[in-house]
Amino acid sequence: MDKTYEPQAIEQRWYETWEHRGNFAPQQMGTAAAPYCIMLPPPNVTGTLHMGHAFQHTIMDALIRYHRMQGDNTLWQPGTDHAGIATQMVVERQLNAEGKTRQDLGREAFLERVWEWKAYSGDTIGRQMRRLGTSPDWSRERFTMDEGLSVAVQEVFVRLYDAGLIYRGQRLVNWDPVLHTAVSDLEVVSEEENGSMWLIRYPLAEGGGDLTVATTRPETLLGDTAVAVHPEDERYRHLIGKHILLPLTERQIPIVADDYCDPEFGTGCVKITPAHDFNDYAVGQRHNLPLINVFTADARLNDNAPERLRGLDRFEARKRVVAELEELGLLVEVRPHKLMVPRGDRTGAVIEPFLTDQWYVDLTRQTQPDGRPGGWSAIIKPALDVVADGRVKFVPENWSKTYNEWLNNIQDWCISRQLWWGHRIPAWYDEAGRIYVARSEAEARTRYGLGAEVVLRQDEDVLDTWFSSALWPFSTLGWPSEDAFLKTFYPTSVLVTGFDIIFFWVARMVMTGLYFMDGEVPFREVYITGLVRDGEGQKMSKSKGNVLDPIDIIDGITLEELVAKRTKGLMKPQDAPKIEKRTRKEFPEGIRAHGTDALRFTFAALATNGRDINFDMGRVEGYRNFCNKLWNAARYVLLNTEGQDCGQIGKCGYSLADRWIASRLQATIREAHEGIDGYRFDMAAKAIYEFIWNEYCDWYLELAKPVLTGDAHEILKRGTRRTLVTVLETVLRLLHPLMPFITEEIWQRVAPLAGAGGATISLAAYPQADVNLIDLDAEADIAWVQSFLVGVRRIRAELNVAPGKPLAVLARGGDAADQERLQANRVFLESLGRIESIALIDGEAPEAATTLVGHMEILIPLAGLIDKDAELARLAKEIERIVKDIARIEAKLANPAFADKAPADIVAKEREKLDAQRVALGKLQDTHARMARL
Template sequence: MSENTLAKNFDPHTIEAYWVPEWERRGYSKATIDPTRENFNIQLPPPNVTGTLHMGHAFNQTIMDSLARYHRMKGDNTLWVPGTDHAGIATQIVVERQLNAQKVSRHDLGREKFIERVWKWKEQSGNTITNQVRRLGTSIDWSREYFTMDEKMSRVVRDVFVHLYQQGLIYRGKRLVNWEPSLLTAVSDLEVISEEEDGFLWHINYPLINKSGHVTVATTRPETILGDVALMIHPEDQRYRHLIGQHVKLPLCTREIPIIADNYVDQKFGTGVVKVTPAHDFNDYDVGQRHNLTPINILTLDARINENAPIKYRGLDRFEARRQILADLKEQGLLNAVKPHKLMVPRSDRTGSIIEPMLTNQWFVAMTRPAPDDSFFPGKSIAETALDVVRHGNIKFVPENWTTTYYQWLENIEDWCISRQLWWGHQIPAWYDDVGNVYVAKTEAEAIKKASAAGYNNALKRDEDVLDTWFSSALIPFSSLGWPEKTPELSHFLPSSVLVTGFDIIFFWVARMVMMTTHLTSQIPFKTVYVHGLVRDSEGQKMSKSKGNTLDPIDIIDGVSLETLLAKRTTGLMNPKQAENIEKKTKKEFPNGIAPFGTDALRFTFASMATLGRSINFDLARCEGYRNFCNKLWNATRFVLMNCEGKECGISTHIDDCAHNGSLDFSRPDCWIVSLLHRLTADVTKNFDNYRFDNIASAIYKFVWDEYCDWYVELSKWQIQNGTPAQQRATRYTLLHVLETVLRLAHPIIPFITEALWQKVAPLAGCYPVNEEPGQASLMIQPYPIADLKKINTDDEAWMSGLKAAVDACRNLRGEMVLSPAQRVPLLVSGDIVFLKAIAPYLQTLAKLSEVQVFADESMLDSQAHGAPLAIVGVNRFALKVDVDLVAERERLTREVKRIEGEMVKCYAKLNNQSFITRAPVSVVEVEKQRLVDFKAVLTKLQEQLFRLLA
C-alpha cells in the first residue's frame, strides 16, 4: 500500500472541512417523493436566533441526524426540515442589551428602526447557527430552510389567527397573567423560574367591624393588602366558623371586606386565615371568580402602586411600598408577628425580575371550548382532542412515562395567553376604531372594509401587541410543508415520523403542536415523541453562564485555549467575585484548555449518553474515549488496506458463507466474526427502531474494539501469513466485508470518519455500483446493512469463546510468572484434543508461545510439567513449561482453590434457597446448577495439581 492511500493519523478537521460542503453540493439530503417507498420526516426544533448553539442543541441534532441518515440509507423518502425561531422576548432582550451598552433605548429608535436593528441581528445570529448546525454533520435539506417570521410563515400565522377568531376560539379579555415588570410584557409559564428563597410570614391583625376583636392573617406579600377584597377561612375550621359572613376593616384603607369560606384554605398554614387579592394572585383570582368578588388592581405595569390605593402609597415601587406598609402597620399596632419562612419566588428567567400576577387585557386561545369544524374528534375542544390522540395511541411517547406529564398539563389546562407587549414578533392582525371596536383581518385593507361595513370610516389603529413565540412554533408541523396549499410534501410528510425534544417543553411546544395540527389539518403532527433528558455538566449541574460550566460544542470539536475559554465564561458577568470563582474553577478543570476532539467523537459521546432518563451528565473524559475509538477504527482500516490492496481478496467469486469453495476457504475465526457481525446488525437495527442510541453506541464500540480489532485482526495476521491461498483470500475478503459493513452500520452516528474510510475500503470490497466511479459514490446513500439471522452460528461463537478463554488463561499464567512479551516458552495442553489441535496455531501466536504441545491424557502432561504453572479452563489444562518457584506456585494454587470454593459456596446458597428455586426462571436455575458442576470439576483438578506439588 502506498503512503498516500490513507493518512497515518486520523485528522478529523480535514475530513470534516471536505465533506460538510461536499454532501450539501451533491444534494444527498434532498427528499425524494416516491409513492413506493416509506416516508420519514423529522422537524428540526428551530433554534432561537439569540446567539449560538449550546450543548443541548448539539445533543438533540446528533439524535435527529442519526435517525435521518439511518432512514435515508434504508431507502425511505427522508425529509429533515430546518428552520430558526424569531424567539420574540429572548431576541428583543439581546438587542436591547446591545443598545443599552451604547446608552440607547429602543424607544429612542422607535418601533420601525428597532425592528430593522433586530433583523440585522437575526441575519448575524441565524448565519452563525446554521453554520454550527452544518459543523455537526447534519444531513438537512437546506433548500427548505425557514425562519418563523419569513413572509410565507407569517402569512400562515395571520391566516390561522383570523380563522380561530372567526370560530370563537381566539378572544380578547382581561385576565390574570404572568407579568414581567422590567420588560412590560406578559410571559409564559416556561419563562418563569420558581425557586425556594428565604422570606418572611407577616401576621397582620384585621379589626372586626363589630369591634369584638380582630382576625389575624398570615401573608408573604403585605404590599398587596391594599388590593384585598375578602378574608377567607376553611368552612370546617372550628376556630373561625362563627366569623363567616362578618366584615373586617381593611388596614391602612377605608374599605370594609367580608369573611368568606372556601375549601381552598389550608388550615395548617399560618393562622388558618388568608387574605383574598384576586388581582395579584392566581389562586385568589379563581376564588374571586367562584365568589363573585371584584378584583382591585393596585399596581401599574411597571409594578408601582397606582391610583386605586391610598394617596400615601401611590407611585411607590412595590418593594418600597412593602417597607412603608409594614412600618405603618407596626405603628398602628396591627403587625402581630414576623416569622422566617421559605417560599417559592417566581422570577423571569430572562432578567431575574420577580414576576407579578397582573390583570391586563390580552388575547387568548380557548382551550376547553368545543371546537367547531374539528373532524378529528368532532365536538371536542382542542385540548380534549390533544388528550385523545395520545390516549388512543395515535401518538406515542418514548419513554412512555412522559404521557403522564402530558396528561397532567392538558387535564388542568387554562386558556392560552397568546399576546405579548413586545415590538419583535408577529404583530396581532387586529385593528381598533375610536370607540374600541375590534376588526380582526388578514390585512389592514380587509380590516378597513369590515369597519366600513359596520359604519365606521375613520382611520383604524393596529393592535401593538405581538403573538407569543409558541403560537407560530405550534404551526410548524404543517406550515413548514406548504400549508394551506395541498403540496406533495404535505401529503407525504404530515404527520412526521418522530419529534425529538426535551421534556421541559412537552406542554409549551409538543402539546400545542398537537392541538393546532389536529384542529387545523385533521391530522396528527407526528407519530412518536422521543423525549430526551437535558444536558448537564459532569456533576449533574445545569449548564449556565452564572455557574461558569457552559461548553460550546464547536469548542469541543475544534479545541479551545484556556484564555479563550476563560473569556467566554467570564465576559458579561457583573459580579467580580463570581467571575473570580469561575476563573479558578476553569483553570483547575481545563489547565491546558480543551483539546480538539472532532465532530465524530462528540456525536458518539452524545449517542452513548442518550439513555431514557431525565438528565445527561456530559463528561469530556467520555469524549476522549470515543476519540480513541475513532483512532482505533482508523488504524484498523490502515491494517486492512495494507494487507488487501493489490492482493487477491476473493471479491469476484466471494460467498457470504463460512465454507470451503475453491478460491475461498473460510476459517472458524472468519465464520465467528461474520456471525457476530450479523448479530450486531440485528441489534443495532432493533435499537434504532426503539430509539436506544446508547445501546447502538455500546454495541458498535464493543464489536469494533473488543472483537474486530483486539481479536479478529490479530487472528487474521496468522491466517494471512500461514494459510493456504484460499484461506488467505477468505481472510482478506472477511476483513474487508466486515469492515465495510461496520462502516455502514456506524455511519448514522459517526458520519465523517466512516465516509472517509469507506471511500478507501469500498473499491477493494467491490461495493461501488457498476455505474459509479471511485470518488463519485458516497457512504451516505449506500443501503443500510440487513441482518441475515441464518448467518448467526452459535457453534462458531462457542468455538471462539473457547479460544479466547485459552488465550486469556495463558496470558494470565505469563503474568503470574512475570514473563516479558519477548520471552517465548512452550505450552503443554491436554483435554479436548480435537479443539486444542485446532486452536494451537492461534494460541501460539496470540499467547506468544514458542510451541504448543498437545497431550492425549493428563498423566502425560503431568509428567512433563511437574511443578509448572497450571490453568484449567473447562476440560482443558494449560501449563507453561518454565522453571518454577514451587513455593510460589503452591501459594498461587492455594489462592485459586480458595476462590473456587468461595464461588461454590455462593452457588450452594442460591440452590438451597427455596425462594430462588421457586421464583427464578428455570433456565437461570439450570445455569446455576451447571456452574456448580463446572466449579467442582475445576476444583478437583486444582486439588490434584496442588497435591502433586506437596508430595
C-alpha cells in the first residue's frame, strides 16, 4: 500500500472496475433470494446535482450496498426526469441569450434543441453520481420520455379516460403569464407583501345611493358579475336582489347574499369576479353567475374590456382604472394593506387565476353519473387506506399526517400544461372540436370509426411532469408489458425522498400504483430525509452565496474558483460583492480535496431521522482524518502480517486483547445492523467510527504490540496476527456501504490474509454478529486495564511529565480480582503505560500522585519525577493567565457595543471561547489543589 492515502488515486479506478464487471446489476435473478429494490427519485435534467441529491444518494447507496452484501436480489433503478417547465425554461433562456425565442425556431426545432440539452445534462448527472460512488444498475437507466415510458404514459391516460376519471373542462387555474401555462397549487409560492386596498363606490341601478366595495384588485372590476353581502348583515339586507351599475362599463350586475362575505372585512361588500378569483368562482357557481374573462394569456386586458383599455398590462391597467374611478368621483379611499401574493416558483411572476380549458384527473367525486366509482373512491380512498393499515409506512411516522391531510383536502388534478416539452396529450380533435382519446392517431380512427376524410389535429398541450413521474415505480420496470423485472421488484422496498415532494410525487405514486398494479403499493416504506443546510442552519441558495457543490468537496477548489462559481449567473448581480466577502471569510484557502468517502461518511454521520442537517466542513475534515487513520492502521497490520502465518497453517492461541477486540466487534456489528435497518445511519456510523478509531486503532493495535514484538509463544503471535487481519477484514465489510472506495482498496490486500474469498468487497457478505465470540470477562478485564492506563496518562498530563519518560508505579490495596488483573496484564500495562516497574505495597506510601482502578490505589511517586514547588508555581501562573482572559471575554460580552452590534457568529465564538476557558480553569484548579495536598 502507498504510504499516504490519496483518494484520487483509487476512486475512479475502482468505480470503473465495479461498473465494467456488472457488480451493480441484480446478482440473484432466478433464485429464491429476497428482492430489494429502490427507485432513484429521478433528478431533473436541468443542470447538476446539489448537496441534497448527494445526501439522499449516499443514503440510498448505503442501503443498496448493505442489502446486496446481505445476499438480497438487489436493484437500484436509476434515471432522470424531463422536468417539463424547468427544462423548457433553461433552454428558452439559452435562446433568449442568442436573441431568439422558441417561436422563432418552431416546435420541432425547439424540441431538438431541448433533446440536445437533455443529453448534456443527463450525462453530467451520471458522471456526478459515479463520482459519489453510487451503485445503481446503469444498464437499466431510464428517462421519463423514453419510448417505453411514453407508452406507459399513453396507456395510463387512455385507461383513466375510458374509466371516466380523466375529463376536459373549463375552470379557473393558476396561470403563469410568463410561461403561458397552468401550474399546480404546489408550484405557487404565496408570501405576504405590502399592497393597497381600494374602496370604490358602485352606484345602485335603481337609484338612491351606492355601495362601497373594498378590493385589492381594482383592475378586475371590469369582469365583475355581482356584488355580494352577508345574508345576515343588517346594513345591506334590504338591497339583496337589487342591481348596481358597474363603473366604467354599461353593465348592471346583481347584489347577492352569500356566507362567503365577512361583515368585518372592509365594508362588508365584496365584488364578485368569477373568472379571476378562486373564491369568487365558487360564489359564481352557487349563484349561476356568468364568467367574464378580461385578460389575455399575457395578463393584458382583452376585448371584454372597454376599447380604450385593451392591451394594457394588468398593473398598468390597475393604474388607469383607479385614475378613471377617481375622475368620476367613485374612489373613496386607498388604504395600505398587507396581502398574500401568489408567485410562480419558476418565474417569480404574479400568478393569475385564469379561466381556460384544461385536462383534469377526477379526484373528488364518489361516483360518476353512470354509477361507476368516482375519483375519490377509486383513487384517493385506497391511497389513504394503505397508510392507515401500515402497508405503506413513513419514517419518521409523523410525515404520514402531512400525506393524509393533503389527500383528505385534495382537488381535481389539472394535468395539462401549455408547453412544448413533455408528453403530448393523446387526444385528437376534428374540425367540429369533438375529442378522440387514443394511444395514437391511427388507433383514434379505429376506435371511433373515423375515415381518412376526417381531419384530426392532436392536442397541443403536454402532460404535467408529475403525471409521468407518478408512474416511475412500475413504468421503469417495463409496465404495461409482463416484464420479469416488474414481477420480481414490484412492489419496491423503500422510497428515499424529501418532505417537499410528498404531495407532488409520493402520494401520486401511491395513487397510480394501487390503481394500475392490482392494489399493490409501489413501495413499503417512505424514508423522509431532512434538508441539507449550511453550517449556520440556513437553507442553501445561490442568492445567499452559501451553496456547496459536492464535487468541489471531493476534488477541492481554489478560493478564486469558488468565488467565481458562486457569483456567476446571479439573479441580482449587485449581490456579488456580499457573496464574495462571505466566501473569502468562510474559505480563506479554498476547499481542500477530501475524497468521496469522507463526504459520504459525513452525510451518514449527520443523518438523524427526518431532521435537517447543518453541513459542517469541519466534520468532513474530521472524517478525512478518519480515512487516514484507517489507512495507516491497515499499513501497520500488513507490515506485521504479510508473509507471515496468520492462522492459515498452524494452531492459534488468543490473548486477552484478541478475545476482547473480537467480542467488541460483535457488539459493533449488531449496532451497525440496528442503525441501518432502522434508518439511523448516524448511529451506525458512530458505532463503526468509535470501534475503528478508539477500540481497534487506539487500543487493540497497541495491545497487540507486546505480543508481536515480545517473547510470547509463536502460537499466541499467530493468534494475534490472525485477529489483526480478521477483525480488520470484517470491519472493512461493515464500513463498505458508507465508505466504498477505501474499504475496497484495503480489503483487496487484507482479505487473502484473513482467508476471505471473492473478487470484490462489494459482493462479499455483510458481517453477522457471532454470539460465540462475545466474551464479557475479556471485556471487563480490558476495561480494568484501560482504566489503569488512562489514570496513569491523566497523571502524566496533569504533572506535565513527558509521555516517554519511564515511571515507577506503586499499587496498594484492591480485591482479589484487582490483584489478579494486575499480575495477569503486567505486559500490557508496562508497555502501553511506559512503566518501568509496578510494585505492590502495604501501609504508608511516599509523596505521590494517585488514581483509583477498581478497588486498587495506583500511586506515582513524585520524588525525582517533578519539582513540586516549581510545578505549583507553573500551575498558579497558568491559572492567573486564564482568570485574566476570562475577565476580558466577560467584559467584552457585557459591552452592548459588542454584544448587540457584532455579527452573531462572532459573538457566538466569543461565548464558546469563554466556556472553553472556564472548563480549562476548573481542571487546572483541581490539579493545583490535588498537588498541594501531596
